[in-house]
């Protein structure tokens with residue numbers, strides 16, 4: 001019997017609770033969570049952050065608090081790494097890839113969808129990868145996994161963890177603020193620190209584990225590079241989403257140059273009023289005007305519904321769409337620090353210094369030119385666009401990586417603390433060419449199944 005504290009109930013907290021419930025239902029699990037059932041943005045929950053340098057809205061607008069965390073609002077694209085993703089992985093990355101291969105089907109089984117689509121090798125080291133974009137009602141992982149119904153789980157809402165206490169390698173407990181009072185939470189055998197990439201870094205800086213002068217990180221950056229005007233096929237690859245159990249099956253092209261990954265991924269229907277309004281209705285402010293606009297678009301909706309329910313593929317409005325180039329920002333360009341601003345809990349907020357340098361802009365242009373050659377070769381009808389590189393559309397671009405990842409092996413990562421695992425997307429040294437959240441689930445799989453004895 002073990003007594004376990006999970007701090008944070010987002011993607012990784014929920015996944016860990018689900019896996020422990022499946023493998024060790026006799027273990028006693030306590031989940032400490034700053035929020036509750038109502039998902040809130042950082043200002044509403046009482047946290048604060050500031051951006052220095054380029055806009056990076058993932059931090060200010062892309063963090064969500066409460067049971068389910070950011071998965072209450074995320075896209076829910078599930079992808080994992082394979083041997084194709086990194087040309088020269090270090091030992092730690094190699095082992096992450098091995099764990100991704102080992103547990104890939106476990107992950108997809110949890111979401112009730114198989115992903116056996118093979119990756120196809122293309123020209124110039126590029127390859128295709130298929131992902132599953134979860135249907136809207138399966139996205140909040142705390143709800144999807146029904147964590148609140150587990151008999152072995154006790155929920156502790158409104159506990160804001162502030163500091164981890166440890167003596168050398170063993171965690172003795174953590175300080176939390178509950179109802180305005182500082183409380184010591186201790187006497188657990190094992191801790192999971194799963195409070196999101198940025199807040200976890202803040203806690204580890206406050207605890208003296210990570211560097212107070214700044215912790216490096218990176219993320220994907222993006223721009224719309226081509227408007228495609230004749231169907232969804234580009235050479236040998238059909239980008240059109242297929243529909244399986246109300247989820248989308250998506251395809252992308254991934255490549256790597258000079259140790260930096262990029263991927264080409266479609267944006268469909270951004271000008272389709274029905275889609276825009278539906279998105280506004282689902283993710284933004286709901287109003288009667290939006291409902292009215294959705295109803296007005298009924299004819300297009302019928303075609304959309306026919307293709308969705310009968311043909312099991314996505315309708316593409318006016319047969320026009322965008323192909324976006326996503327690229328890992330150079331490491332060393334961005335830092336996480338403590339801010340001088342104090343939040344509602346009396347704790348220092350976060351300051352993020354995010355930069356996109358000239359070299360990265362150049363790399364974008366070179367890659368865009370290179371890919372344009374293939375568009376010509378494959379007879380694609382396209383228009384080249386000249387948007388600035390950005391991270392402002394954070395829906396697609398919130399995959400922080402390389403934060404707590406300077407390990408020589410997976411063993412070193414698992415053994416940083418005798419009785420605590422730190423888990424967020426930033427434990428991955430690279431995000432590669434994928435939306436990377438699911439690529440860290442295998443670390444939890446291995447840890448809970450084989451390392452927690």
Ligand SMILES: Cc1cc2nc3c(=O)[nH]c(=O)nc-3n(C[C@H](O)[C@H](O)[C@H](O)COP(=O)(O)OP(=O)(O)OC[C@H]3O[C@@H](n4cnc5c(N)ncnc54)[C@H](O)[C@@H]3O)c2cc1C
Nearest residue numbers: 008010011012034065066069070074075076077161435437
């Ligand atoms: C709009 C959007 C779309 C995205 N789409 C995708 C996608 O399609 N695919 C993909 O792979 N990734 C996507 N992401 C990224 C993905 O959501 C995150 O990688 C993932 O949610 C991170 O999981 P986490 O458990 O580390 O953090 P979170 O899910 O943010 O969970 C952290 C939890 O900890 C709690 N918490 C925070 N601080 C404290 C504290 N001090 N004390 C106690 N509790 C605390 C929070 O309330 C929350 O419940 C998207 C993100 C956004 C914002």
